[in-house]
Amino acid sequence: MxxxxxxxxxxxxxxxxxxxxxxxxxxxxxxxxxxxxxxxxxxxxxxxxxxGHCHPDVVAALAGQAATLNTHTRYLHENVIELSEKIASKMPGDLSVCMFVCTGTEANDLATRIARTVTGHKGMLASEFSYHGNSTLVYTLSTADSDERPDWLALFEAPCSYHLAFEGKNLLDGYVGSVRNAIGDLQNRGQQPAAIIIDSIFDCPGTIEAPPGYFPQVFKTVRDAGGLVIVDEVQAGYCRTGNHWWGFQHDSAVPDIVTLGKPMGGGHPLAGVVTTPDIAARFAASSDYFNTFGGNPVSAAVGKAVIDVIDAExxxxxxxxxxxxxxxxxxxxxxxxxxxxxxxxxxxxxxxxxxxxxxxxxxxxxxxxxxxxxxxxxxxxxxxxxxxxxxxxxxxxxxxxxxxxxxxxxxxxxxxxxx
Ligand SMILES: Cc1ncc(COP(=O)(O)O)c(C=O)c1O
Structure with a gap:
């Protein structure tokens, strides 16, 4: 056949x-x-x-650790700690705590759970025509694919300068206003925002870059309403956008939570959530966390090798x-x-x-x-x-x-x- x-x-x-x-x-x-x-x-x-496909250093790290030991994060092992420290060294501000998963979906799912736990709110803000993953929760945030619009979800327009979503307003006012309106929509339904989930480059609608000043204004607007900022770097992170390690660094604002995935394992399923010690502690106060495969010694060895190759080459x-x-x-x-x-x-x-x-x-x-x-x-x-x-x-x-x-x-x- x-x-x-x-x-x-x-x-x-x-x-x-x-x-x-x-x-x-x-x-x-x-x-x-x-x-x-x-x-x-x-x-x-x-x-x-x-x-690059099958980078020899990444393959060697994977094969070497796979031939030595693979367990999970409930035993002490240097690899997962060193990987976390390496990622933190690439992050600005207070973003120094990493939690490991296997896919971008899981990273966004965990980030949403953290934001909801820490704020006590349920509302989520997602952009029109977005993709953040395929679990039941995250698929609902993936508005390009899912038609579900629960009362805890409100949408804003990605800041496209080619197909304008507004007439007669300047770009920044129009698109920041769209986030403000989405928060208003949530509040009219009796919901408060736990977080905005936002790409640092909006991939799904066609690779849309935000105008200068957009992220600082959006982050402030969400935080003023009591929500956290989750930036989805699953595609844009790890140097992909040039000049900086992370897409959000093209502007001056720093998120509360960053989600990572695709490039992180150079082909191996490895993803993560990065946040501040304060948010991590507030989450841990009412929730513990375990992931059978996320951050295992083999995956962590691969993750370290990818960062080392990026730096060395x-x-x-x-x-x-x-x-x-x-x-x-x-x-x-x-x-x-x-x-x-x-x-x-x-x-x-x-x-x-x-x-x-x-x-x-x-x-x-x-x-x-x-x-x-x-x-x-x-x-x-x-x-x-x-x-x-x-x-x-x-x-x-x-x-x-x-x-x-x-x-x-x-x-x-x-x-x-x-x-
Ligand atoms: C921006 C973004 N976030 C999250 C995801 C989900 O990642 P995964 O397919 O690893 O679950 C994707 C996948 O395409 C993505 O492009």
Missing amino acids: ELTERRKRALGPAYELFYETPAHLVRGQGVWLWDADGRKYLDCYNNVASV GVLENVTRVGAHTRAGLQQLKNQYDIIGDVRGRGLFLSVELVKDRDSKVPAASTARKMADLMKDEGVLISTHGRYENTLKIRPPMVFSKENADQLLAALDVCLGRL
Whole structure:
């Protein structure tokens, strides 16, 4: 039986596959992937392989610890403590306590539980068209997918400067006002905010960067209403946006809780919640915490190795430099091709929005899907996303070089020319 059909039978139809002809990948190294026919692809999509596919130091850390001991966090072990200390050393302010889980979903679930316990409130604020994970609780906060709108949830608009959600207001006032209105909605229903959960770059609607001043004003607005600030760094964290380790550091405000995931284990399932000693103590006063797999000695060894590779190989500087080069190249393509309505993002977290007409901004969703297929034929893997499904998503492993970026840009040029 053909693999796609066999997979559908074995896993059920809820699982999606990318591309008209799905990719059957069998090997990865650095920024490269190979399929079962031996065809080589430049990976411009996979952010989980943060320091490159199968990085030898990460593989060695995993194999070495797996061959020595793997248990859980109810015994003393240096690895989990050292991992926490390494993460804390990358965080600003008082964010120095880490709790470990296995997925971004669990991180956001635990962060919500902490915020509710500490504030005594139940209300949550989430952005329109967001994705934060797939547990029953967190899926409800994932407003791009879930239709459920319980009375404890109120939504605000992500601060998009391309598709404006407001008329006649300045960007900052309009979008901070949207958060204020969401708090008002909660209060009208008799709910108080436990927290806002907010991406530092809003990925799901199409990689939206907040305007300067947005985060400080939003954080203050939520805190004035008695809520905490959870920043979801599951995609944007770990240097992905360039210049800083964390996406929220592009502005001056510091969150109360930060959630981490995807890039943290370089391919291994490792995620976490970072908060302040004060919040951690207030949570522990009424709740204890255990996670069978989260922070085990093998996962923690992997997590430490990823951070060491980032530091040793100058990955942050690479993202900053190659990200700027890539974005400039995308901007250049925008000058050549009218179908490109907008280029967005920071570092190596980039998006290209395709529109049928620049004035009307009518989304070119089917063309975006076609572009992903054409790019695959050119040996470059990207994908699509966005509120209108018309945005090309570019998010390669962070060891992406200028040469790799030039290959991506040349392939985009060829494929745009073929439309
Ligand atoms: C911003 C963000 N938060 C949370 C998650 C959930 O992470 P996981 O799939 O590891 O549960 C995702 C996954 O796509 C994400 O993009």
